Structures are given as C-alpha cells and as structure tokens.
Amino acid sequence: MYKVKHNIDGSINRYKARLVAKGYAQQHNIDCDVTFALVVKMTTVRVLLAVAVAKGWHLHKMDVKNAFLQGELEEHMYMIQPLGFYSGTNTSAVCRLKKSLYGLKQALRAWNAKITQRLWRMGFAASKSDSSLFIRQGRLGPVNILLYVDDLVIAGADLDESAA
Numbered sequence: 001m002y003k004v005k006h007n008i009d010g011s012i013n014r015y016k017a018r019l020v021a022k023g024y025a026q027q028h029n030i031d032c033d034v035t036f037a038l039v040v041k042m043t044t045v046r047v048l049l050a051v052a053v054a055k056g057w058h059l060h061k062m063d064v065k066n067a068f069l070q071g072e073l074e075e076h077m078y079m080i081q082p083l084g085f086y087s088g089t090n091t092s093a094v095c096r097l098k099k100s101l102y103g104l105k106q107a108l109r110a111w112n113a114k115i116t117q118r119l120w121r122m123g124f125a126a127s128k129s130d131s132s133l134f135i136r137q138g139r140l141g142p143v144n145i146l147l148y149v150d151d152l153v154i155a156g157a158d159l160d161e162s163a164a
Contacts, residue, residue: 003016004016038108039132040133040146044130044132049155055157058154058156059153059154059155060153060155061151061152062154064150067111068100068101068107068108069099071099071109071112073098073099073106077106078094079095079097079101080095082095112147119134134146134147139158140156143155143156
C-alpha cells in the first residue's frame with residue numbers, strides 16, 4: 001500500500017509504503033488455526049481511571065507504532081512477492097513470513113503474545129478479572145498497564161518505576 005504524505009501547504013513531505021498481507025484471503029483451518037481478538041472490558045477502563053483520579057496517580061497513554069510488525073508467527077505463513085520485488089525470472093516464488101504483517105488474521109495474536117511476554121519479564125502479572133490489565137507492585141504502590149490492541153494506558157503513583 002502506497003501513500004503520499006503532504007505538508008500543510010500541499011507540497012510533498014514524503015512517500016510512505018506499507019506492506020499489507022491479504023489476510024482476507026486466508027481460509028480457516030487451512031491458512032490459520034487460531035485467531036485472536038483482544039477486548040478490554042470497559043468496566044476495567046472506568047475503574048482504573050476512577051482509582052487513578054481518587055489516588056492522584058499519574059496517567060500516561062501511549063500508542064505502540066508498528067506494533068503488528070513486532071509479533072513473531074508460530075505457524076508457517078507464505079505470501080506472494082510484493083509488487084516490484086520479483087527476483088530474477090522466477091515470478092511465482094513466494095515469501096515465507098517470520099514476523100506478522102498488517103492484514104494477517106494472526107497479527108493481533110502474535111503482537112499480544114510478544115507484549116505479554118515482555119510485561120511478564122518486567123514483573124507484571126495479568127489480572128484475573130481482565131487479561132488486558134497488567135499489575136506490578138512497586139515501592140510506591142501498584143503500577144497498572146491496560147493493554148488495548150496497540151495502545152497502553154499506564155497508571156500508578158510512580159510511572160518511572162514502570163520502565164524498571
């Protein structure tokens with residue numbers, strides 16, 4: 001997928017290309033076994049925000065850029081070569097994917113597995129009531145990370161500790 005990014009005055013700022021897989025062409029039980037849709041409970045969002053306000057916690061919202069490109073695929077996935085990438089005379093060759101791409105049905109599951117493993121290594125544990133909420137006890141109180149697709153809301157008394 002190609003896009004032209006323009007400046008406010010209409011001049012061209014840059015050309016942007018994104019490789020997007022045709023995930024809509026995947027067939028269940030042939031191309032993919034398990035898909036995944038992370039859904040945060042709105043009750044969890046409301047409670048976390050209410051507790052943060054009541055306790056005077058810091059709140060930080062962040063978006064993980066290129067999140068779906070970070071996930072590593074467990075299954076063997078192939079795609080046709082992108083336009084302009086054909087190697088030599090073999091135009092029927094395919095590319096084996098090691099990492100997920102935008103458009104793949106497995107992309108969200110692969111990204112979620114990657115971020116969850118990273119949070120576990122940092123000492124966070126998933127809440128029993130909502131698997132989108134990760135909690136770690138810090139020296140000033142709990143640090144909470146709410147994960148929604150590729151967005152994170154971090155709440156706690158000491159946000160510097162969330163990076164430790």
